Amino acid sequence: xxxxxxxxxxxxxxxxxxxxxxxxxxxxxxxxxxxxxxxxxxxxxxxxxxxxxxxxxxxxxxxxxxxxxxxxxxxxxxxxxxxxxxxxxxxxxxxxxxxxxxxxxxxxxxxxxxxxxxxxxxxxxxxxxxxxxxxxxxxxxxxxxxxxxxxxxxxxxxxxxxxxxxxxxxxxxxxxxxxxxxxxxxxxxxxxxxxxxxxxxxxxxxxxxxxxxxxxxxxxxxxxxxxxxxxxxxxxxxxxxxxxxxxxxxxxxxxxxxxxxxxxx
Amino acid sequence: xxxxxxxxxxxxxxxxxxxxxxxxxxxxxxxxxxxxxxxxxxxxxxxxxxxxxxxxxxxxxxxxxxxxxxxxxxxxxxxxxxxxxxxxxxxxxxxxxxxxxxxxxxxxxxxxxxxxxxxxxxxxxxxxxxxxxxxxxxxxxxxxxxxxxxxxxxxxxxxxxxxxxxxxxxxxxxxxxxxxxxxxxxxxxxxxxxxxxxxxxxxxxxxxxxxxxxxxxxxxxxxxxxxxxxxxxxxxxxxxxxxxxxxxxxxxxxxxxxxxxxxxxxxxxxxxxxxxxxxxxxxxxxxxxxxxxxxxxxxxxxxxxxxxxxxxxxxxxxxxxxxxxxxxxxxxxxxxxxxxxxxxxxxxxxxxxxxxxxxxxxxxxx
Ligand SMILES: Nc1ncnc2c1ncn2[C@@H]1O[C@H](COP(=O)(O)OP(=O)(O)OP(=O)(O)O)[C@@H](O)[C@H]1O
Ligand SMILES: [Mg+2]
Numbered sequence: 001x002x003x004x005x006x007x008x009x010x011x012x013x014x015x016x017x018x019x020x021x022x023x024x025x026x027x028x029x030x031x032x033x034x035x036x037x038x039x040x041x042x043x044x045x046x047x048x049x050x051x052x053x054x055x056x057x058x059x060x061x062x063x064x065x066x067x068x069x070x071x072x073x074x075x076x077x078x079x080x081x082x083x084x085x086x087x088x089x090x091x092x093x094x095x096x097x098x099x100x101x102x103x104x105x106x107x108x109x110x111x112x113x114x115x116x117x118x119x120x121x122x123x124x125x126x127x128x129x130x131x132x133x134x135x136x137x138x139x140x141x142x143x144x145x146x147x148x149x150x151x152x153x154x155x156x157x158x159x160x161x162x163x164x165x166x167x168x169x170x171x172x173x174x175x176x177x178x179x180x181x182x183x184x185x186x187x188x189x190x191x192x193x194x195x196x197x198x199x200x201x202x203x204x205x206x207x208x209x210x211x212x213x214x215x216x217x218x219x220x221x222x223x224x225x226x227x228x229x230x231x232x233x234x235x236x237x238x239x240x241x242x243x244x245x246x247x248x249x250x251x252x253x254x255x256x257x258x259x260x261x262x263x264x265x
Numbered sequence: 266x267x268x269x270x271x272x273x274x275x276x277x278x279x280x281x282x283x284x285x286x287x288x289x290x291x292x293x294x295x296x297x298x299x300x301x302x303x304x305x306x307x308x309x310x311x312x313x314x315x316x317x318x319x320x321x322x323x324x325x326x327x328x329x330x331x332x333x334x335x336x337x338x339x340x341x342x343x344x345x346x347x348x349x350x351x352x353x354x355x356x357x358x359x360x361x362x363x364x365x366x367x368x369x370x371x372x373x374x375x376x377x378x379x380x381x382x383x384x385x386x387x388x389x390x391x392x393x394x395x396x397x398x399x400x401x402x403x404x405x406x407x408x409x410x411x412x413x414x415x416x417x418x419x420x421x422x423x424x425x426x427x428x429x430x431x432x433x434x435x436x437x438x439x440x441x442x443x444x445x446x447x448x449x450x451x452x453x454x455x456x457x458x459x460x461x462x463x464x465x466x467x468x469x470x471x472x473x474x475x476x477x478x479x480x481x482x483x484x485x486x487x488x489x490x491x492x493x494x495x496x497x498x499x500x501x502x503x504x505x506x507x508x509x510x511x512x513x514x515x516x517x518x519x520x521x522x523x524x525x526x527x528x529x530x531x532x533x534x535x536x537x538x539x540x541x542x543x544x545x546x547x548x549x550x551x552x553x554x555x556x557x558x559x560x561x562x563x564x565x566x567x568x569x570x571x572x573x574x575x576x577x578x579x580x581x582x583x584x585x586x587x588x589x590x591x592x593x594x595x596x597x598x599x600x601x602x603x604x605x606x607x608x609x610x611x612x613x614x615x616x617x618x619x620x621x622x623x624x625x626x627x628x629x630x631x
Contacts, residue, residue: 158351161318164338165345166416167368176364180355 021241028234035230048235058236060211061218066243068129068204068214069197072136073190076144081186083141084148085174089157098149104142113206120207127209135207136197143196144189151185152178188254191247198243215240267329267419267452268294269315274324276310276476284310286476287324292454297446299467300456303499307476308456309348312422315454316345329419339368344413346423350405352397358408359393365416376415383411386445403434410442414449421453427462439466460500464488472496494547494624497617503552503581503592509621510548514539521564523548525586526611528564538618541627549617552581555593556610563610570601584609 027035028049034042052058086092087101116135117126125131155178163173179186201216208217219236222229269292276284285307292298300308313319315326317338325334333341344365353361359380366376384390387407397405406426413421426442427435443466446453457463463470464484472479472487472495480492491497491505498504510523512530519535519542521528526548530538556563568586580595584607593609601607618627 156349156351158347158349159353161313161316161338162345162347162351162353162412163364164318165316165341165343166365166412167339169337169339172368177353177355181353183355 024234025238027231028238030231032229032231035234048231049239052232052235052239056218056222056232058215058218058239061213061215062239064129064212065198065214065216065240068132068136069194071133072140072197073144073193075133075137076140076193077186077190080141080144080148080189081179081182083145085152085178087145087149088152089160101142101145105146109139109202113202116203117206126207127212129212131207132204132212132214135203136200139200139203140193140196144193147189147192148182148186151182151189154185155181184254188251191251191254195244195247198240266294268292268296269420269452269454270325270327271311271315272325272327274311274314274321274326276307276314276319277322283307283476284319285314288473288476288478289324290471290478290481292452294452295450297443297453297455297466297468299463299470300454300473301458301460301463301470301499302473302479303458306473308458308473309424310476311473312345312424312454312456315341315420316343316422317341318345341420342418343420343422344416344418346409346413346421346426348425348428350397350409350426350429352405352408352412354397357394357396358389358400358411361397361408362412362415365412369416379415379417380411383414386414387411402429402431403438406430406438410445414445419452421451423453424456425458426455427457428459442466460502464500472499490626491549491617492626494549494619494626497549497619497626501551503594505549505551505617506555506591507619508548508550508589508591510546510618511544512538512542512546512618514542521548521613521616524589525566525568526550526564527566528613530616531562531613534613534616538627541618545621546627547619547621547624549619550591550611551615552592552594554612554615555591555595556612557593557595557599557607559610560612562614563612565608565610567606567608570603570605570607573601573603575600 026041029044029046030037030042031045031047083092087098093100120126120131120135123131125134159177159181160170160173163177164170168176199216200214201220204212204214204217205220208214213221215236219233219240222233222236269290271288271290273287273289275286275288278284288307288311290298300311302308310319314321315328317333317336317340321334325332327333328341328343353364356364362380362383363376366379371379380393384393387410389404389407389411392400392404392408397408400408406429409426413423427438430438439462442455455462455466467484469482470484470487471481474495480487480496482490487496488500491500494505494507498507508523508526510521510526513520513522519530519539521530529535559565566586568584568591570582571585571590572583574581575597577597579597580599582593582595582599582601584591584593619625620627
């Protein structure tokens with residue numbers, strides 16, 4: 001009985017959390033004139049999605065977002081892995097380097113937006129995906145370094161000791177033992193970095209033009225002076241959530257795997 | 266030849282903190298040397314310095330006549346069995362064993378042969394394709410051993426490899442390790458804080474405290490002739506009884522006065538210890554040298570029983586007299602009530618005497 005009650009409570013909580021998302025999804029599937037009606041599904045249509053791609057160039061935005069988010073993680077990951085490892089094992093840079101890494105996360109992004117814009121305009125990097133990728137890589141680097149440092153610290157040093165007495169160099173021990181063991185953590189960190197970049201709005205808006213607009217920028221631009229085009233927004237949001245849902249699934253898997261070095265002890 | 270020579274090695278952590286301080290030790294080819302000592306005394310640090318995993322801030326280490334002090338771990342040809350086993354979690358048992366040979370470019374068929382042999386010796390055949398996560402503690406421990414054996418190194422270094430096992434398995438592995446050592450005959454340094462392991466496994470034991478060596482010798486020799494009170498107390502459970510004492514020499518007889526134990530020393534001890542008369546001393550007697558039956562040379566004394574532990578094969582009792590608590594290892598049929606007064610006999614033929622101030626043992630011939 002108590003179990004049933006607590007399950008009921010949990011189900012209620014879940015409904016409260018996902019209801020807005022479900023409603024957005026519902027809105028994306030009904031004709032614009034039904035958007036604000038309370039009928040759950042008056043009629044189902046894919047016109048909103050079609051319009052989004054045909055009239056708003058959403059495919060381009062989606063591709064931009066994917067390119068920038070994936071590239072920024074791919075560029076950052078090796079650097080973050082090596083920096084995080086150095087922090088974790090050799091205390092490189094001491095407390096100061098760690099503090100600086102963390103402190104960079106505290107800075108409000110707006111404070112960096114204008115200087116970055118000036119700098120990038122001078123370098124001709126505004127209005128380009130390269131510029132955006134560089135910014136996202138820079139944002140991801142301290143974040144991923146911090147996360148990976150935690151993962152590396154969780155790997156017992158004896159593992160490397162074993163590899164090195166077994167005949168590996170320091171680098172060999174890192175490459176053949178530490179990296180594979182940390183792989184789930186690295187994947188999880190990569191997914192987090194991807195999400196961070198995927199959702200980023202401020203820099204994408206300031207540094208980008210219409211060709212480089214990412215999904216968040218495109219969605220914002222649907223709020224025109226003629227009102228919010230709610231059915232298009234709903235369709236766009238539904239699509240924008242898709243990679244996040246896949247990412248969340250991955251993270252769950254990797255975090256569980258990554259945090260159980262059960263075989264070491 | 267694969268002897269290890271430690272020449273005044275130290276590990277200085279700065280600010281006057283030493284993990285290991287001026288340790289010199291020679292371990293012969295094929296010898297099984299046990300490093301024994303309490304937690305934090307520098308056993309692991311010493312072992313890791315030999316392996317090259319810990320920097321040697323001063324002194325020299327040589328293995329097989331080769332100065333390895335500044336060499337990387339992989340250039341020293343040692344195999345380490347870690348306390349945590351440190352198995353590679355992403356590799357199967359077979360790959361774990363193969364890793365070191367692969368690094369050293371051992372021919373593939375030779376690799377397979379050695380893995381097969383080690384798996385047979387250690388009973389690992391059924392598990393070769395499992396990941397370490399799917400093994401029990403004892404099996405992991407065997408894999409860690411196997412990984413070391415297949416390398417065929419000059420030297421084995423083992424850091425408390427049995428400490429994660431339950432009592433029964435530990436006893437079995439102790440014997441298995443000794444058998445293995447006999448068969449392979451490799452120079453082995455074995456770290457433990459368990460005096461039973463030290464006594465039963467070592468050709469010699471090296472007792473450490475605070476980063477320094479206190480005594481090195483064959484187990485029974487160290488047991489019989491501890492150099493100071495620390496060694497005397499560390500190498501047994503219950504620890505050796507220590508009681509403040511004085512000797513008085515008069516008319517050719519030497520009389521001991523150690524708490525409740527007062528009486529003349531046997532002739533041999535009297536001759537030996539007479540020069541120490543009048544000094545502040547500590548009288549040491551092992552729990553098994555407090556007897557329940559009289560014996561020539563044993564000094565009777567009475568005491569009150571304050572605790573009794575019936576272990577099965579024998580009983581441990583704690584008695585108190587004149588403010589001194591003494592532990593005795595007695596026959597299993599000797600079962601006094603708590604609070605009862607009993608007469609016990611201190612076997613002075615096996616007594617030890619230490620200087621009260623320094624804790625050093627007074628010279629003893631036998
Ligand atoms: N990085 C360090 N900085 C300062 N002191 C250290 C450091 N590493 C170890 N020590 C000190 O060195 C001493 C020896 O440590 P070690 O690990 O060798 O002890 P141990 O004899 O193996 O103990 P245990 O039985 O607990 O494993 C300890 O007192 C420890 O506090
Ligand atoms: Mg240790």
